[in-house]
Amino acid sequence: MQRLDGADSIPAHLAGGIVALGNFDGFHLGHQAVIGAAVARARAEGRPALVATFDPHPILHFRPDAAPFRLTTLDQRERLFAGAGADAMVVFRFDAAFAALTAQEFVERRLRDALRVGGVVTGEDFTFGRARGGTVATLREYGLRHGFSAEAIAPVTLDGEPVSSSRIREALVAGDPRGAARLLTRPFAIEGVVQHGDKLGRTIGYPTANLDMGAYLRPAYGIYAVRGRLEDGRVLDGAANLGIRPSFDPPKELLEPHFFDFTGDLYGRTLSIELIDYLRPEAKFDTLDALVAQMDADCLRARVLLAAHKPA
Structure with missing residues (x-):
């Protein structure tokens, strides 16, 4: 399992990979569905499987005084991604320069040029680029233009509600670690x-x-x-x-x-x-x-x- 900087050119043996794209803080049931789909597709096509995450969390860039909210560290995420079958973890450093990238610039500079992706898998609600200008629909459009596919995975539900990091945080703050564990699967x-x-x-x-x-x-x-x-x-x-x-x-x-x-x-x-x-x-x-x-x-x-x- 390799940890890579998302601004650098990817090693040749990982080029053309299928990339699961998201923050994935917590690696809960919903995240597992996205990453599992990326790994399954990569294996079926004989490609590398990568997981791309963001650090620090975008919230901390825009609200540096936000109360602590992380569910996992980068080290924990790396081990969880490896356990899910990923070959590498790509870390996009979320700083002022990264936040200024438009959706098109993110796709062209980071996904096409640096990672040389063969395909992207993400959640249906994923947004990206300056002012959240990019959606799954625009990601598909850019993919057609630049030679990679884009797939969106529907939210996973439990007890009739979507599984989310926010829901896990609410359970933990309420003193319900067992409820949080059901959503996290651990x-x-x-x-x-x-x-x-x-x-x-x-x-x-x-x-x-x-x-x-x-x-x-x-x-x-x-x-x-x-x-x-x-x-x-x-x-x-x-x-x-x-x-x-x-x-x-x-x-x-x-x-x-x-x-x-x-x-x-x-x-x-x-x-x-x-x-x-x-x-x-x-x-x-x-x-x-x-x-x-x-x-x-x-x-x-x-x-x-x-x-x-x-x-x-």
Whole structure:
């Protein structure tokens, strides 16, 4: 799996490929349908399969002060695209110069000249170019002119509604990670490097691995049953506080998983934390004894829930 800059000329062995085109943040059921169609067509025609995404997200270019909303990092997307059968991920860097490209310039400079595409697959609602001047219809017109095909995939629905990144965000903000997982086909996962904290957890028998939330969407603050995955493949069950730790001063936003029956040093290691179930909102406790008693209950409940939710 190669990661390529969308402004550069594509390597010869990837020219003429079928490109799935979209943002694909989350890689949910709808995204999987688009990328799956591109991969299937590429295999049928003996062509490379590529996925093109945008980074940073266009919203951040036009609204740099927007609240964090990402569902996946580029690294996560790369692994998900590879798992779906793509040969390469193309990253279009969304900056002022890119935003200024007209729909025609985007097609001619990026799709025709740089990627030398053989075909494009995207969603029916995809727009592109300055002021969103390009649609699937115009993409088909440009394709006929420049020698590539363009195919649009209809939205995927679940429970009578289209699957979308917005719908996933709404579920997570509402404290419904199971609902989000149905749309994603996997648990929502926050990935980061374990950092040193104030080590308060170990003084009360609950050592934690502290992760910064970065650019990820902020799900409902509270206590979660979680599953951690290490780069070496180990899977760790636990319970985590996601929020500002109201029982401690000063407030500090963190994701703090405690892993059951685990001893070891995780500092500096990359860790992926899957939110499996929402247990309760954050709460402030008057005494450490009251806090520990609640944590005992939370961990017991998390163990039961995780036992019924086997890792993929």
